[in-house]
Amino acid sequence: MLNARHFTSTLVLGIMTIRATVSLAGTIHVPADFATIQEAVDAASVGDLISVGRGSFHENIVIDKRLTILGTIIVDGDVFDDDIRTLIRAADSSKPVITIEADAVRLQALDVRGGEYGIVAQDVEAISLNLLRARYHRLDGIFLENCDSSSIDDTRVSYCGRYAVYQKGGAVTTNYFGIVKGTDINDIRGSYNVGGIRIEGAEDTVVSDCSLTYHEVAAIEDIASVRSSINQNYVSRNAIGILVSGSEDCVLGENLVFSNTDGILIEESTGSCSESIIRNNLGAGVRGSGSGWTFTENTIRGSRVIGVDWEGNACVFEANMIRSSFGDGFSLKGNENVLSGNISRNNDVGFLLKGNDNLYRHNKASRNREEGFLLTEGRRNMLSSNRSESSGADGYLVEDQIESLLKSNTAMRSGGNGFTFADTTESLNIVNGFAGFNGGYGFVDEGELNDFSNTSCNGEGNVKGGSLPAGLCD
Numbered sequence: 435m436l437n438a439r440h441f442t443s444t445l446v447l448g449i450m451t452i453r454a455t456v457s458l459a460g461t462i463h464v465p466a467d468f469a470t471i472q473e474a475v476d477a478a479s480v481g482d483l484i485s486v487g488r489g490s491f492h493e494n495i496v497i498d499k500r501l502t503i504l505g506t507i508i509v510d511g512d513v514f515d516d517d518i519r520t521l522i523r524a525a526d527s528s529k530p531v532i533t534i535e536a537d538a539v540r541l542q543a544l545d546v547r548g549g550e551y552g553i554v555a556q557d558v559e560a561i562s563l564n565l566l567r568a569r570y571h572r573l574d575g576i577f578l579e580n581c582d583s584s585s586i587d588d589t590r591v592s593y594c595g596r597y598a599v600y601q602k603g604g605a606v607t608t609n610y611f612g613i614v615k616g617t618d619i620n621d622i623r624g625s626y627n628v629g630g631i632r633i634e635g636a637e638d639t640v641v642s643d644c645s646l647t648y649h650e651v652a653a654i655e656d657i658a659s660v661r662s663s664i665n666q667n668y669v670s671r672n673a674i675g676i677l678v679s680g681s682e683d684c685v686l687g688e689n690l691v692f693s694n695t696d697g698i699l700i701e702e703s704t705g706s707c708s709e710s711i712i713r714n715n716l717g718a719g720v721r722g723s724g725s726g727w728t729f730t731e732n733t734i735r736g737s738r739v740i741g742v743d744w745e746g747n748a749c750v751f752e753a754n755m756i757r758s759s760f761g762d763g764f765s766l767k768g769n770e771n772v773l774s775g776n777i778s779r780n781n782d783v784g785f786l787l788k789g790n791d792n793l794y795r796h797n798k799a800s801r802n803r804e805e806g807f808l809l810t811e812g813r814r815n816m817l818s819s820n821r822s823e824s825s826g827a828d829g830y831l832v833e834d835q836i837e838s839l840l841k842s843n844t845a846m847r848s849g850g851n852g853f854t855f856a857d858t859t860e861s862l863n864i865v866n867g868f869a870g871f872n873g874g875y876g877f878v879d880e881g882e883l884n885d886f887s888n889t890s891c892n893g894e895g896n897v898k899g900g901s902l903p904a905g906l907c908d
Contacts, residue, residue, distance in 0.1 A: 461485055471495050471503065471522070486544070488519040494526050494549065498535045505543035507565065518567055524549035527572070534558060541566060552591070555581050562587075569593050574600045575627070578617070585618040597632045598624035598646070605637040616640065616661075624649070630672065633659050642666050652677040653694070656684050656703075663687075669694065675715070678703045678722075686710060696721050697737070707732060718743045719759070725768075729754055740765060741781060751776055762786050763802065773797055783808050784825065787815075795819055805831045806848065813837055823847055829872065834858045841865045848872040852891060855881045864889055 460482040468474040472495050474484045483502045497503070505520030522544060524531045531546040534555035545567040546552040552568030552575040555561050561584040568575035568591045575591035578584060580603040591598035604617045616638030623645050624630045630646035630653040633639050637660045645668045646653035653669035656662045658680040665687045669675040675691035676698045678684050684705030690713075691697040697715035698707065700722030708730045712719040719734035720742045727749045734741045734756045741756035745767040753775045756763040763781030766773060767788040776797045778784035784799030784806045795818040799806030806822030807830045809815065815838040822829035822845045829845025832838075833856040840862065845852035852869025855862060859881030869876035869891035876891030 463487070465489070475499075475501065486520045490521045490523060492523050492525045494524055494529045494531060494533075495522070496533045496535060497539050500536050500538045502540040503542070503544065505545070507543040518543050518545045518565070521545045521547065523547050530554040534561060540564070545569075547571075551575070551577050552594070553577070555579070555584070557581070559583050561585070564588055566590075568598075571595065574598070575624075576600070577602075579603055581617065583616065586620070586622065587618070588621045590623045591627060592625050594627040596627070597629040598622060598627045599631045600634075601632070601636055601639060602634045603636055604639065618642075619644065622646070624653075630654055630669070633657065633662055635659060637661060639663070640665070644668070647671050649673065652699075655679070656681045659684070661685075664689065668692070674699050675712075677701075678705065681705065691715065697734070698722070700724055700727070706730070719756070720744065722746075725749065728752075737761070741778070742766070744768070747771065750774070755779075756781065768792070778802065784822070786810075788812060790814055792816070793818070797821075798823070800824060802826065805829070806845070807831070808833075809838070810834050815839075816841070817843055819843065821846070825849060828852070828854045828874075829869070830854065832856065832859055832862070835862060836860045837862070839863045839865070840867060843867050845869045846871060848874070851875045851878050854878045855884055857881060859884060
């Protein structure tokens with residue numbers, strides 16, 4: 435009845451029926467009290483609940499007050515698409531199925547189809563969307579613009595002409611309920627939309643536990659936003675797995691990025707990426723540009739073009755595994771970067787390094803088809819305590835380097851030379867290097883004014899280069 439003081443919902447679990455009673459400001463039943471949902475909205479008071487029964491409703495609904503609208507759902511273990519029994523189809527397909535114009539509106543257990551948008555909310559806050567289905571919309575399944583402190587949870591979106599979820603704007607605020615938070619987008623299942631989830635110009639948005647597949651553009655886009663957190667998502671078979679462009683302090687963590695064209699694409703942004711598995715992408719595992727990024731403990735495997743292709747300054751790459759790429763493992767171009775404790779294995783070139791004033795330390799190149807380490811076009815770099823094993827060509831090929839320091843590096847069992855310093859090198863300082871059991875020379879020096887000290891080799895029997903100490907490998 436209208437304005438009843440309690441709401442009774444029925445959930446069917448197998449052959450069992452569970453009835454739960456919840457105290458509410460007032461409850462309206464559709465179609466028992468009103469034939470349409472819009473009529474119920476118009477008649478409701480602020481804070482009321484509208485309980486919608488099974489059935490199909492052809493409406494375009496505008497919600498202009500704080501309400502909860504709860505559809506009917508049949509629960510049998512996990513929730514599947516056909517368990518939501520309240521279907522709302524757009525009466526006018528050129529309009530959104532549901533438009534939200536008030537703060538703190540809650541929608542749950544509704545299946546919306548066939549509008550310009552599924553759900554639209556603009557310039558409101560504390561919106562809660564839960565257990566929804568949105569399909570066959572001309573633009574977005576869900577579109578939020580300047581909706582602070584809102585949440586979307588456990589929602590399925592498919593076959594939309596633009597994005598599954600598009601959040602434009604939105605910031606951290608103390609919301610209607612006194613909670614300080616940004617927008618949370620959690621447990622979205624999106625497939626066969628043009629794009630997956632797009633965050634644009636927002637602050638402190640969290641995207642987590644989402645599964646996004648078969649999108650024509652990116653599964654997740656973070657565009658010109660601040661402090662976005664994109665964690666524990668599964669993105670597969672999209673044009674791009676995760677795209678970050680023009681954003682600040684973006685955090686990527688524990689994502690599974692699998693079989694996209696490019697896995698992660700970053701454009702002129704700042705942030706971090708950690709503990710993600712990036713596998714079998716058709717282009718690059720990670721490709722991008724930006725300064726101040728930190729990449730730690732990621733696994734990049736089976737990329738068809740290149741494992742990591744990065745250009746930027748003052749970045750840190752630490753304890754990453756790059757293996758089994760069809761092309762090079764790791765290409766880094768830039769200045770003042772730190773490459774530490776990484777492993778590049780079973781690629782073409784293990785590490786392709788360009789730039790000035792960089793620190794490369796404690797990295798390992800193993801079983802790469804070409805060079806283990808290829809240094810080119812740089813000055814004043816420091817290569818310290820690295821190891822190259824079983825490379826198909828030289829362990830270390832150093833070209834176009836001036837005034838760099840190579841200290842305590844090892845080359846073992848290379849198909850070519852252990853270390854080759856090309857005629858474009860000058861004034862290098864090579865200290866405590868060791869070459870052992872390589873197919874060619876231990877050390878080849880064709881440069882000018884390179885200095886070797888405490889450097890030794892085993893198994894080669896000779897060296898090549900006028901500046902190498904006499905008897906170095908005897």
